[in-house]
Amino acid sequence: MQNSSQRFYLVLVLATVLAVSALGQPAAPQPAAAQAAADEPANISFNNFRGASMFDVLDVLARKLKINYIVDPRVGDGSVTINSYGQLKESDIFPLLETILRMNGAVAVQVGNTYRIIPLEGVTQSPISPRTDSENLPQDERMILNAIRLNYSSATDLGAVLAPFIGEGGRFQVVAQANTLIVLDNSRNMQRTMELIALFDTAEMARQRIRLFSVKNSVASTLSTELENIFQAFSLSEEQSPIQFIALPRINSILVVSANSSVFDDVLYAPDRVD
Numbered sequence: 642m643q644n645s646s647q648r649f650y651l652v653l654v655l656a657t658v659l660a661v662s663a664l665g666q667p668a669a670p671q672p673a674a675a676q677a678a679a680d681e682p683a684n685i686s687f688n689n690f691r692g693a694s695m696f697d698v699l700d701v702l703a704r705k706l707k708i709n710y711i712v713d714p715r716v717g718d719g720s721v722t723i724n725s726y727g728q729l730k731e732s733d734i735f736p737l738l739e740t741i742l743r744m745n746g747a748v749a750v751q752v753g754n755t756y757r758i759i760p761l762e763g764v765t766q767s768p769i770s771p772r773t774d775s776e777n778l779p780q781d782e783r784m785i786l787n788a789i790r791l792n793y794s795s796a797t798d799l800g801a802v803l804a805p806f807i808g809e810g811g812r813f814q815v816v817a818q819a820n821t822l823i824v825l826d827n828s829r830n831m832q833r834t835m836e837l838i839a840l841f842d843t844a845e846m847a848r849q850r851i852r853l854f855s856v857k858n859s860v861a862s863t864l865s866t867e868l869e870n871i872f873q874a875f876s877l878s879e880e881q882s883p884i885q886f887i888a889l890p891r892i893n894s895i896l897v898v899s900a901n902s903s904v905f906d907d908v909l910y911a912p913d914r915v916d
Contacts, residue, residue: 772788787831791820796821853894862890
């Protein structure tokens with residue numbers, strides 16, 4: 642009996658030692674192909690979404706994304722049809738969700754660990770932090786609030802150019818004192834806005850709009866008024882001349898501003914010529 646007990650305890654001790662030894666060994670490395678398969682996002686396909694409730698589709702997508710969301714009572718249910726004949730990756734799901742919401746007049750705004758689903762017209766009151774970095778904008782349709790400081794162009798003039806290109810639900814505000822544009826739009830449209838601004842807000846464009854003329858045989862303030870009256874006669878609008886004349890009495894010169902650089906030659910041949 643005693644020998645049996647000793648053998649039992651010996652077997653138990655050996656089993657314990659082997660178990661502890663196995664725990665201390667590093668795990669066997671996974672094959673490279675298996676590791677790559679684990680890192681690759683799973684393909685996802687959506688079927689039978691024809692005229693489905695937007696709320697039902699939103700819930701399906703949120704479950705796949707594992708995100709929390711609340712819906713503003715002002716958001717009405719819409720109809721959604723999705724035909725996914727190809728494969729969608731996990732990284733495509735959230736942009737798809739944002740597109741569905743935008744097509745139904747809503748937008749998702751992240752607040753902490755929760756997304757608020759609110760109407761597009763209420764996005765200006767949502768807690769979106771402004772940014773001044775226009776680089777590396779996300780490739781999706783999340784709402785971006787961007788403060789754009791212009792270096793050469795007038796914020797008022799450029800704002801009028803950009804107005805027709807602001808996306809649905811987007812807004813912009815001109816801060817003339819700081820020569821800044823505050824733009825609220827989805828990320829994809831914001832990229833297009835930044836590209837448009839880059840075309841106009843350049844040193845070359847500024848140099849084409851401004852020319853300084855020195856006055857030798859007259860007084861700059863008097864000549865500036867006369868030139869303004871002359872070129873106002875050629876203007877199609879009585880409210881605004883295509884050319885602006887700014888007298889600089891201290892250096893007896895006139896600063897001429899125009900969007901068309903060819904008019905500077907006409908200024909040279911105006912009465913009481915400046916040279």
